[in-house]
Amino acid sequence: xxxxxxxxxxFQPEPARxxxxxxxxxxxxxxxxxxxxMARAMSFTYNPGQFIMLSVPGVGEAPFSISSTPSRPGxxxxxxxxxxxxxxxxxxxxxxDIVYIRGPYGNGFKIDQMRGKDIIIVAGGLGxxxxxxxxxxVLDNRDQFGRLFFLYGARNPDEILFKDEFFQLKEREDIECxxxxxxxxxxxxxxxxxxxxxxxxxxxxxxDPKRTNAVVCGPPVMYKFVIQELLKLEVPKNQIQMTLExxxxxxxxxxxxxxxxxxxxxIDGPVFTxxxxxHFRELI
Amino acid sequence: MTPVHTTPDTQDPVFTVRILKMKSxxxxxxxxxxxxxxxxxxxxxxxxxxxxxxxxxxDEVVLTGDWHTLLPLKKLVHPTRFDMFRFDxxxxxxDYPVVEKRVVVGVHPCEIHGLLRLDDVFLQDPVDPYYExxxxxxxxxxxxxxxxxxxxCKSTGTDxxxxxxxxxxxxxxxxxxxxxxxxxxxDMVLENEEYFDEDVLHEDxxxxxxxxxxxxxxxxxxxxxxxxxxxxxLSYNSDIWDYFAEKCISCGQCTMVCPTCxxxxxxxxxxxxxxxxxRRERVWDSCMFVDYSLVAGGHNxxxxxxxxxxxxxxxxxxxxxxxxxxxxxxxxxxCVRTCPVDINVLTVSRALLQQEVPS
Numbered sequence: 001x002x003x004x005x006x007x008x009x010x011f012q013p014e015p016a017r018x019x020x021x022x023x024x025x026x027x028x029x030x031x032x033x034x035x036x037x038m039a040r041a042m043s044f045t046y047n048p049g050q051f052i053m054l055s056v057p058g059v060g061e062a063p064f065s066i067s068s069t070p071s072r073p074g075x076x077x078x079x080x081x082x083x084x085x086x087x088x089x090x091x092x093x094x095x096x097d098i099v100y101i102r103g104p105y106g107n108g109f110k111i112d113q114m115r116g117k118d119i120i121i122v123a124g125g126l127g128x129x130x131x132x133x134x135x136x137x138v139l140d141n142r143d144q145f146g147r148l149f150f151l152y153g154a155r156n157p158d159e160i161l162f163k164d165e166f167f168q169l170k171e172r173e174d175i176e177c178x179x180x181x182x183x184x185x186x187x188x189x190x191x192x193x194x195x196x197x198x199x200x201x202x203x204x205x206x207x208d209p210k211r212t213n214a215v216v217c218g219p220p221v222m223y224k225f226v227i228q229e230l231l232k233l234e235v236p237k238n239q240i241q242m243t244l245e246x247x248x249x250x251x252x253x254x255x256x257x258x259x260x261x262x263x264x265x266x267i268d269g270p271v272f273t274x275x276x277x278x279h280f281r282e283l284i
Numbered sequence: 285m286t287p288v289h290t291t292p293d294t295q296d297p298v299f300t301v302r303i304l305k306m307k308s309x310x311x312x313x314x315x316x317x318x319x320x321x322x323x324x325x326x327x328x329x330x331x332x333x334x335x336x337x338x339x340x341x342x343d344e345v346v347l348t349g350d351w352h353t354l355l356p357l358k359k360l361v362h363p364t365r366f367d368m369f370r371f372d373x374x375x376x377x378x379d380y381p382v383v384e385k386r387v388v389v390g391v392h393p394c395e396i397h398g399l400l401r402l403d404d405v406f407l408q409d410p411v412d413p414y415y416e417x418x419x420x421x422x423x424x425x426x427x428x429x430x431x432x433x434x435x436x437c438k439s440t441g442t443d444x445x446x447x448x449x450x451x452x453x454x455x456x457x458x459x460x461x462x463x464x465x466x467x468x469x470x471d472m473v474l475e476n477e478e479y480f481d482e483d484v485l486h487e488d489x490x491x492x493x494x495x496x497x498x499x500x501x502x503x504x505x506x507x508x509x510x511x512x513x514x515x516x517x518l519s520y521n522s523d524i525w526d527y528f529a530e531k532c533i534s535c536g537q538c539t540m541v542c543p544t545c546x547x548x549x550x551x552x553x554x555x556x557x558x559x560x561x562x563r564r565e566r567v568w569d570s571c572m573f574v575d576y577s578l579v580a581g582g583h584n585x586x587x588x589x590x591x592x593x594x595x596x597x598x599x600x601x602x603x604x605x606x607x608x609x610x611x612x613x614x615x616x617x618x619c620v621r622t623c624p625v626d627i628n629v630l631t632v633s634r635a636l637l638q639q640e641v642p643s
Contacts, residue, residue, distance in 0.1 A: 008411075
């Protein structure tokens, strides 16, 4: 618990309650969590693209993207895939159980640079989880941005995350949603596109590249192909943003694990531009 | 390895730098008097290994010659393992290790530079409170040394210290020149004023200059430290890395003995017979270990030994530059003495410079 003596410990995890959770798809779960301390819950501010360190005592601590938008304060939303010991333990938790959180960490998306521009959000698979934050941020501050294009690809219709939510978004006039799956298979009800996420670029209208900002997140293999498409559109290299994953043990530039060249993903990232990747090796 | 001039303690702007003399015969009495400033630590032989440890008898401290402890001083401020938190059903409670006041004697210039590099990481915002506490309770009494065949501090420019010590002793055989580097060091002198002589004479300066010339002439090994950032950059895709990767056994000893390696892991450990209570530990980690960049789900961002070696040498010879102004190698020579398969700043920098692997 927080005392005067430990108030300055940046590694101090704070208790947060799971207020709601549900399964997105197999082994992928959505969590809404809220700091137990009411004042903390309401004062916790962050930028889209930032992350938190989440602890289950006795199991460990790991970084997770924030999937909610700061324009809807009070509750943090996380989308988590069960892939290891910590997430196994997290999936044992029920509503009203306590987990521990510290943060927010990282730089977040360059929102100032995005204002007034057309926005292309490109998500592959699990990469949609951090991008959901900027997606709703733009929608909640709709008049600050130009046109909004949301391109999302998954392996098959069963692996689309936030399916209901994202399909409802198609009803809105102020966002163009383009969804695709690698293979439709025998899902007769799939009426969206088929093929990898880059196939969606052909459906984009004429863009003014200088007035376009793209944000990208997906599996490591995806970046190269998506960036090629964005470069074909002539989007400036420093207006292509990516959010990266790395192993992290501290979140504040001390433990070393997320180092890239002389950068730390946790403090200099996790959002980097394509321009950055040309100057610092190993980013993608 | 010798302070050419000292910078005043920034926390004490009115303090003026002094250089004093102390006869060698007073050293024992002086060291014994330091008790009131904290527990005395220094290089002592334990189980046949020279290491920084608590000193029980000042006669056992090894202060002369070309000695080198196996592990650097970092272990006293960034311990190999310690508890960060206790946890139970009420959450995490900070568990600051008890750090008694310590006075470490016999600290070489490379070690002092190593600590300053660690300060760059741990004391940069947000300050690491565990490190800060350990550091604040550790007084540093530096001692001059003479190089052995692995010492590279002349090449890395870390043979001289200008800051980072409370007192610094230069051994001129029958007496010491003593640089006072902080107000705490000043207090240590005040406590023992009878041992110190303020009159540094012309002949003392000559003795000191001769000593420096003698020491400088003793370096038998050097490397092109200044050229390394460029060479690292140009050689990123060189076959040289594959050669070293073939030999590397990923044992991590280079990182353990390096004064500027600060990477750590964090693990939760349950108490025996408990499912809810335990401790969160910080333990040294190594970027040479295969799981260093492994993320949940199995993707390894640095699965190859060549990538991991490149990362380490980038940090030591190039990349620390971007963050903190200089590469982090302090030339202590420990990787030269320790690596069982002869991969070290010397062999790597030579291979990079000659663009061929060692024969």
